[in-house]
Amino acid sequence: MKNIHCLVFGHDFKVTRNVTYHVKEYACKTCNKQLTTNSSGNLIELTPKLKEINDVLERIHHKRLSKTNLQRFNCELLVFSH
Template identity: 85%
Template sequence: MKNIHCLVFGHDFKVTRNVTYHVKEYTCKTCNKQLTTNGSGHLTELTPKFKEINDVLERIHNKRISKTKHQKVKSDLLVFSH
């Protein structure tokens, strides 16, 4: 019955996970269909392969963000003024 609603009215996707600034995972509120953003920016079905790719991307993204935040804190501590 849920799939009929999506067939007639279309899916109602919501963001369930922000992988990076540009890559997100979406889930339909009605039928729980999952999509993600692929390399060219289009939505594709979330397969186990894309799930694994998103996990790796998120890990790299989080490391890069924490590294830049850590560098900013260090640079602020080393500023001397006379």
């Protein structure tokens, strides 16, 4: 019954996960079909292999963000000399 709604009215996708700034994962609210963005920015069906790739990509993205935030924090520290 849920698939009939999507066939008639189309899918109603919502963002379920932000992997990076440009890569996101989507799921249909009614039938739970999952999609993700590929390297060209097009939506493609989320397979287990793409899910694993997104996990690794998210880990690298967060590591890079924390590293740049740490460097930015170190640059803003005040240095006192006597």
